[in-house]
Amino acid sequence: MSPSPPQPRGLFSGRDRSIKIFLAVTVVPLVLYMAFWTLFPLIWGFALAFFEYSPRRAGGPILGLGGANPYVGLAHFQAMLNFSSDAPKHVRQFHTALKVTIIFAMLVVPLNLSITLPLAVLIESIHQRLKPLFRTTFFLPVLAPAVGVAIMWGFIFHPQRGLLNAILGKLAGHLVAINWLGDPKLTVFGIPVALFAVIVAYIWQDMGYNLVIFIAALQSIPPNLKEAARIDGANAWQMFWKITIPLLMPTILLASVLTMISAFQVFDIIQVMTDGGPRGQTQVLLLHIYNYAFRYQKMGWAAAVALVFFVLVLVISIIQSRFLRTQWEY
Amino acid sequence: MTATVHPQARRGFRFRYAYLLLIPLALIDLIPFVWMILGAFKTGAEIRHIPPTFFPHTFTLDNFRTVLNDPQLPLALFYRNSAIIAFANVAQVLFTSSLFGYIFAKYQFRGSRVLFWFILGTMIIPSQITMIPGYLILARLGLINNLLGLIIPSAIDAFGIFLFRQFAYSIPNELIDAARVDGASEFQIYWKIVLPQLKPALATLGLLTFMFNWNAYLWPLIVLTEQRVRTLPIILTWYSTRMGNKYNLTMAAAVLVVMPVLIAFAAVQRWIVEGITLTGMKG
Numbered sequence: 156m157s158p159s160p161p162q163p164r165g166l167f168s169g170r171d172r173s174i175k176i177f178l179a180v181t182v183v184p185l186v187l188y189m190a191f192w193t194l195f196p197l198i199w200g201f202a203l204a205f206f207e208y209s210p211r212r213a214g215g216p217i218l219g220l221g222g223a224n225p226y227v228g229l230a231h232f233q234a235m236l237n238f239s240s241d242a243p244k245h246v247r248q249f250h251t252a253l254k255v256t257i258i259f260a261m262l263v264v265p266l267n268l269s270i271t272l273p274l275a276v277l278i279e280s281i282h283q284r285l286k287p288l289f290r291t292t293f294f295l296p297v298l299a300p301a302v303g304v305a306i307m308w309g310f311i312f313h314p315q316r317g318l319l320n321a322i323l324g325k326l327a328g329h330l331v332a333i334n335w336l337g338d339p340k341l342t343v344f345g346i347p348v349a350l351f352a353v354i355v356a357y358i359w360q361d362m363g364y365n366l367v368i369f370i371a372a373l374q375s376i377p378p379n380l381k382e383a384a385r386i387d388g389a390n391a392w393q394m395f396w397k398i399t400i401p402l403l404m405p406t407i408l409l410a411s412v413l414t415m416i417s418a419f420q421v422f423d424i425i426q427v428m429t430d431g432g433p434r435g436q437t438q439v440l441l442l443h444i445y446n447y448a449f450r451y452q453k454m455g456w457a458a459a460v461a462l463v464f465f466v467l468v469l470v471i472s473i474i475q476s477r478f479l480r481t482q483w484e485y
Numbered sequence: 486m487t488a489t490v491h492p493q494a495r496r497g498f499r500f501r502y503a504y505l506l507l508i509p510l511a512l513i514d515l516i517p518f519v520w521m522i523l524g525a526f527k528t529g530a531e532i533r534h535i536p537p538t539f540f541p542h543t544f545t546l547d548n549f550r551t552v553l554n555d556p557q558l559p560l561a562l563f564y565r566n567s568a569i570i571a572f573a574n575v576a577q578v579l580f581t582s583s584l585f586g587y588i589f590a591k592y593q594f595r596g597s598r599v600l601f602w603f604i605l606g607t608m609i610i611p612s613q614i615t616m617i618p619g620y621l622i623l624a625r626l627g628l629i630n631n632l633l634g635l636i637i638p639s640a641i642d643a644f645g646i647f648l649f650r651q652f653a654y655s656i657p658n659e660l661i662d663a664a665r666v667d668g669a670s671e672f673q674i675y676w677k678i679v680l681p682q683l684k685p686a687l688a689t690l691g692l693l694t695f696m697f698n699w700n701a702y703l704w705p706l707i708v709l710t711e712q713r714v715r716t717l718p719i720i721l722t723w724y725s726t727r728m729g730n731k732y733n734l735t736m737a738a739a740v741l742v743v744m745p746v747l748i749a750f751a752a753v754q755r756w757i758v759e760g761i762t763l764t765g766m767k768g
Contacts, residue, residue: 177671199618300700
């Protein structure tokens, strides 16, 4: 038997030292890692936007900036504001990309929500045992690589071998050879048909996310509320609009924020299905950035567009989160 | 009142016609998969036929033989590349997320709040913003066309740290202090006491991380330009471009690349769904 138990005080001051060592060997590498792989690229990317930079040129001593990769100040951003018809090609392409991205997101969000919310209600209304079967069916595309999704849908939209034209041909009684993804003259309400086609593929894959979010939210609605409405003689339609929608409002807003932010970042499906075509009609911002940075090696311009893209996404999330907060207190 | 409410009725209102809508919708939803799989079993002549057939007239396995025997398409190698990247990232992300999530939940140190909020703040930065400088860093480190180029920059997952911090909060301090009194080192406490408590979160984050890495396209497209290091999504587009109008071969390749892992993901989707509903996280 030891003569006297160690003083807790003493024990923990020894502890303090080992805690300090533990934190030092874990947190210091974390800080260094974050500084090198997060902060440093952010600063570099920001700096690049003020240069005419190509990795093929040697340039100045610090990160290859300067020298053959000259500092151009705000020239890239000033160029973006040149809306005249004789603006340089990359500026006109940027304007197109900005427009296409906004239209894409503005179509995707309402379409996605107006499919996923009723679908979630339908799935929640059926027998407990069959719910997982239907949820899995609609969730499955989320699990597939976007590239695979793009290839599958490309095969459906194919002008000669595609399923869609085959079905339309059956209905029309003659061969249909609509070039869904490749004909720049096809538009509906001024919006290119190719853009609708990639939106279909995109939503098909993306809707599983919102579906499971809505199903979880629906399950959290107290059953006695629905019960009370039912006893009061409310029908399914009234229940949906008067009970489900108001109670789910925070979730609906959250889902719309997330859907919009990820819609702005669309790349895979469009790059594979159309590569921005026809004639830039599906050229979204990320594709524009990728092309200029890695195909044309104009990284200064691409970094400037990336900066604008970042600010855009940030502003949208801030506006929507403000909106979100006020709505949360209903 | 003695009337009992039937438990079925308690669960809420049922749409009588829900199945009439859901069954056709589910079938329509599955059509892209079905069209891909059926295309993979058609002959070259049949796939060129206009108008196309729905079910294969002559059911053939030749497409799979051609794809699997294409010397330029060593699928096993690309499966291996994808698996190395995905497993390495799952391992390191689970380690760093659980360790730092626990540290931010249970330790106070100078600058801990600032550091945590900085990490959290990086979540709102779209990863594509750092892709140009990220590429330039990898180029200078000689990690282009190296699988490490897809592993080293992905060691920290801000979302993972945030997730594990939430989970680690619920671990009682008494448990940690008791281990200290018993003479466990701080790392042992993390490894033996904390980590087992975080199992559900480990499964959820592990699967989400695996899925995002396995399906990743843009970053591998930039970093991996040589055939030998490419991953499955890149190889699929490369192959479909090379095959042009041979859709039967492209679809066979797509089936081989997409379906095995899709089935595996579907089997464990409960955890993936949990992760998404928990956080509203998106890819």
